[in-house]
Amino acid sequence: xxxxxxxxxxxxxxxxxxxxxxxxxxxxxxxxxxxxxxxxxxxxxxxxxxxxxxxxxxxxxxxxxxxxxxxxxxxxxxxxxxxxxxxxxxxxxxxxxxxxxxxxxxxxxxxxxxxxxxxxxxxxxxxxxxxxxxxxxxxxxxxxxxxxxxxxxxxxxxxxxxxxxxxxxxxxxxxxxxxxxxxxxxxxxxxxxxxxxxxxxxxxxxxxxxxxxxxxxxxxxxxxxxxxxxxxxxxxxxxxxxxxxxxxxxxxxxxxxxxxxxxxxxxxxxxxxxxxxxxxxxxxxxxxxxxxxxxxxxxxxxxxxxxxxxxxxxxxxxxxxxxxxxxxxxxxxxxxxxxxxxxxxxxxxxxxxxxxxxxxxxxxxxxxxxxxxxxxxxxxxxxxxxxxxxxxxxxxxxxxxxxxxxxxxxxxxxxxxxxxxxxxxxxxxxxxxxxxxxxxxxxxxxxxxxxxxxxxxxxxxxxxxxxxxxxxxxxxxxxxxxxxxxxxxxxxxxxxxxxxxxxxxxxxxxxxxxxxxxxxxxxxxxxxxxxxxxxxxxxxxxxxxxxxxxxxxxxxxxxxxxxxxxxxxxxxxxxxxxxxxxxxxxxxxxxxxxxxxxxxxxxxxxxxxxxxxxxxxxxxxxxxxxxxxxxxxxxxxxxxxxxxxxxxxxxxxxxxxxxxxxxxxxxxxxxxxxxxxxxxxxxxxxxxxxxxxxxxxxxxxxxxxxxxxxxxxxxxxxxxxxxxxxxxxxxxxxx
Amino acid sequence: xxxxxxxxxxxxxxxxxxxxxxxxxxxxxxxxxxxxxxxxxxxxxxxxxxxxxxxxxxxxxxxxxxxxxxxxxxxxxxxxxxxxxxxxxxxxxxxxxxxxxxxxxxxxxxxxxxxxxxxxxxxxxxxxxxxxxxxxxxxxxxxxxxx
Numbered sequence: 001x002x003x004x005x006x007x008x009x010x011x012x013x014x015x016x017x018x019x020x021x022x023x024x025x026x027x028x029x030x031x032x033x034x035x036x037x038x039x040x041x042x043x044x045x046x047x048x049x050x051x052x053x054x055x056x057x058x059x060x061x062x063x064x065x066x067x068x069x070x071x072x073x074x075x076x077x078x079x080x081x082x083x084x085x086x087x088x089x090x091x092x093x094x095x096x097x098x099x100x101x102x103x104x105x106x107x108x109x110x111x112x113x114x115x116x117x118x119x120x121x122x123x124x125x126x127x128x129x130x131x132x133x134x135x136x137x138x139x140x141x142x143x144x145x146x147x148x149x150x151x152x153x154x155x156x157x158x159x160x161x162x163x164x165x166x167x168x169x170x171x172x173x174x175x176x177x178x179x180x181x182x183x184x185x186x187x188x189x190x191x192x193x194x195x196x197x198x199x200x201x202x203x204x205x206x207x208x209x210x211x212x213x214x215x216x217x218x219x220x221x222x223x224x225x226x227x228x229x230x231x232x233x234x235x236x237x238x239x240x241x242x243x244x245x246x247x248x249x250x251x252x253x254x255x256x257x258x259x260x261x262x263x264x265x266x267x268x269x270x271x272x273x274x275x276x277x278x279x280x281x282x283x284x285x286x287x288x289x290x291x292x293x294x295x296x297x298x299x300x301x302x303x304x305x306x307x308x309x310x311x312x313x314x315x316x317x318x319x320x321x322x323x324x325x326x327x328x329x330x331x332x333x334x335x336x337x338x339x340x341x342x343x344x345x346x347x348x349x350x351x352x353x354x355x356x357x358x359x360x361x362x363x364x365x366x367x368x369x370x371x372x373x374x375x376x377x378x379x380x381x382x383x384x385x386x387x388x389x390x391x392x393x394x395x396x397x398x399x400x401x402x403x404x405x406x407x408x409x410x411x412x413x414x415x416x417x418x419x420x421x422x423x424x425x426x427x428x429x430x431x432x433x434x435x436x437x438x439x440x441x442x443x444x445x446x447x448x449x450x451x452x453x454x455x456x457x458x459x460x461x462x463x464x465x466x467x468x469x470x471x472x473x474x475x476x477x478x479x480x481x482x483x484x485x486x487x488x489x490x491x492x493x494x495x496x497x498x499x500x501x502x503x504x505x506x507x508x509x510x511x512x513x514x515x516x517x518x519x520x521x522x523x524x525x526x527x528x529x530x531x532x533x534x535x536x537x538x539x540x541x542x543x544x545x546x547x548x549x550x551x552x553x554x555x556x557x558x559x560x561x562x563x564x565x566x567x568x569x570x571x572x573x574x575x576x577x578x579x580x581x582x583x584x585x586x587x588x589x590x591x592x593x594x595x596x597x598x599x600x601x602x603x604x605x606x607x608x609x610x611x612x613x614x615x616x617x618x619x620x621x622x623x624x625x626x627x628x629x630x631x632x633x634x635x636x637x638x639x640x641x642x643x644x645x646x647x648x649x650x651x652x653x654x655x656x657x658x659x660x661x662x663x664x665x666x667x668x669x670x671x672x673x674x675x676x677x678x679x680x681x682x683x684x685x686x687x688x689x690x691x692x693x694x695x696x697x698x699x700x701x702x703x704x705x706x707x708x709x710x711x712x713x714x715x716x717x718x719x720x721x722x723x724x725x726x727x728x729x730x731x732x733x734x735x
Numbered sequence: 736x737x738x739x740x741x742x743x744x745x746x747x748x749x750x751x752x753x754x755x756x757x758x759x760x761x762x763x764x765x766x767x768x769x770x771x772x773x774x775x776x777x778x779x780x781x782x783x784x785x786x787x788x789x790x791x792x793x794x795x796x797x798x799x800x801x802x803x804x805x806x807x808x809x810x811x812x813x814x815x816x817x818x819x820x821x822x823x824x825x826x827x828x829x830x831x832x833x834x835x836x837x838x839x840x841x842x843x844x845x846x847x848x849x850x851x852x853x854x855x856x857x858x859x860x861x862x863x864x865x866x867x868x869x870x871x872x873x874x875x876x877x878x879x880x881x882x
Contacts, residue, residue: 524836525806528858533752536860540759568858575836 037076038231040066041087041096045171047196048255049101049220052081061255062101065118066222068247069238083170085150094225098235102223103152107159113226115235116280117219118248120272123153124191124208124216126198128179134186137162137213143185146175152218153188160215172197180205188216192256240284243276341443344430347400349374349391352438361445363415375441379413382420399429399439409446422450513582520578527571535564566698570686573700577685580707585625592629592665593619596654599633608641608650617655620663622732628708635701636667636728642695643726644671662714662731670725674718682718705730743769744875745798747779747815748833749807756860757802757833760867766875771798776810779803780818783825797828800874802854805834805841813844820849829874 042058043050049062058079070077080096090096092111104114127134134140140162147154149168157166167184169175175187176194180203187194191208198206222239224231242248335342341358343351351370362379364370370378376391383389391397395408409424425443429436538561542554549557596616604612622629640652649670656665674682674689681687683706688699706716709730720726744766748754754772761770773779779801781787785794801819805812812832820826832845832853845853851874854866 521836526835528835528856529750529753531858532756532856532860533750535858536752536756536759536863539860564858 037078038070038098039096040077040079040098040100041082041090042079042100043084044081061251064251066100068242068251069235072241073234073238075234088150091223091225097224097231099223101220103218104221105152105155107155111226112223113228113232114221114223115232115239116283117221118239118276119220120217120275121220122191122217123188123213124194126179126187126194126206126208128205129207135209140186146178146184146187148172148175156216157188173201176201176203176206240280344438344440345375346438349376349397351375363417381414384412396427396441399427400436403429403436413443422446520575523571524575531564531568535561570698573698577700577704577707580704585711587623588626589621590624590626590629591621595630596633599637603634603638604641611650613651615653619656622663624712632705632708635705639701640667640669644669647671662733664729664731666727666729668725668727673720673724673726676720679718683716741769742771743799745782745801746770746772747807748772748804749774753856756863760864763864764868775808776815779815780810783819801828801830802833803830805832813848816845816848816850831870831874
């Protein structure tokens, strides 16, 4: 009886599956036999569900069942072996796509989706056979319990808070070995797995407790990554097929038969089967309902679309009708709104229609005066020259014979009052089914145009006269221009002459520059030789005849030597000055602040550097000749040092300010200063405002400064309030 | 005259006072042995290449140093320098230019022609002695080592 009912149920399931498959047939992306294989994760040490055979290939009840279900759903499987904990994580992260045996729990549902359960198992408490304390779940309170990390038993123990002393192991084997070694009080694990392991490891001292642990009753399913509905549906379908066609029983018998038969009564098997089948039925019915609802929705959508489509067609038709009426009215309006006169005639030459403009131009008041009348007789009866126009020669009628349009703009048409007007017209045949059934004539009054044409002709004549006049004028102008060109040529000649003169001047200048060079050379060479002799021989005299000279004689010799030296210095300075005027300037960006600082360090003696207070403001970078600008700073700073030598305040201030067109730099000291009335002599060559005994110098330093600054396009000046020191300014143009 | 073949220092100087001062400066530095003074460029070249009035001289006996004034009658200093430095036999002789100023064009040309050093004849005689001591000794010693 039961067997029959199962068969009937199986048939029902198959039918249901067939319809689901049909419903899914058009859903794209279902993994087919030709598509990518499902990556299944499996453990190596979870017998009899997942393990490896003698060739190292994955096998076991869950693996075989998964393969069978996948095959039934037309899916391919590829298996990756790994430890349970890792596999759980891989699935959650999507590195593998399915696990063949996962106990369903609230915690796991957050991470995975589960197929219908295909196996219900109980965990059992395993103890050493000499243990008498633990029989039921309640006895585990306070005991040390071994579980495999990540196993459902661990999750359940922790959730139910059965004991605080939970010890986890990496494998089941390890848990049992530890129990056998007395390291803990109990192992909680799947009953069947426990029995298998005890058997395999030969742990005779370990026994299971018979008590059923209700909280450890677990439903086992295939698990997929959360949200992978497509694979879930496929696996559910495959599972349903193998359950219905008996393959499930075969696999079950092959792997679990002997063990289960030992362990379970027939009633239990029945209960278990029902337990599996009932939810399965429920799921299938649910799927069926979902499918039907989908189908109804699809149909409704289709019908709604049809209705909308029909409605649209009807609306389009209505609109077309309105459009048609509108365009008819528009054509009429157009015909009556054009300025051209339009009328139609039949093959006999009688008017069939005429527009408002034609009526007006021809001087008729009503259409009835024209319609049906012969148009040639009515408006085209006489030629321009007054002779009669026979209807046989009528150009307008020619369109009937030739079937082609014609155009004429030198004809006249006659009004109703007997007057005529110049007209331009087009005559076009009206064709229907290849036959000319009439002619349309478009015409307009060109009296005004003819008049305008006449005027235009007059204008043209006048213009021609004017052109002739203008040409004469232009020729005159060209003649004048020729003359001025001649004048220009003379000017160019003059200019060339001037240029040549200038070239000559330049040559002379270059020559005098060369002369200056020669002069400089001879000054340095020839003037120095006698100086050397004066100095040298004075020295010899002092050395060789010192015993014959008294003090006064020696003093005279010393004066001769000093004077010779001073003259040498003057020559040197003069040469320097001339060199500064002659050397080519090389412009570069120069950091003035840095140059001023460096120069002070170089020329101030260690003593000066200690006693002087140097204040240098932030100075800009300017474009100038570095070597020459350095000379400016050397001369100004050494002047400041020199003339502060006898002053109480030893301080030098260096700064700059920006004026409208120039940058102004200054060097201020608090030394001897100068008398403002000699201000303009300061920068002259060999000009000195102090006596040699007061301050040494040749009077060339400031002249050099002036020459360098002038070469840069700037100016130099100085201010002084004796005896409070002097300020020397120089400026450089801002481009 | 018999010392000619052993001339160690050749001074080429047209100004007799400058020549005397150069001699005195050498003497102050105890370098008086075998110094010969010639007075123009032609004489200088005749000596160096053992021709004219120096034809009897042993050409292989080269002076150890030549002090050469830049501005000379007949053949000027730069020309003399060029002749000496373009001949493979004589170009090893150190030539020190004596000049009145640091006129750049002269110096640049001298260096282009291979001068070994130069001395600006200062008005102050003490400075001249100092310069002769520094530069003269340097080249004389260097040349002795080479020979």
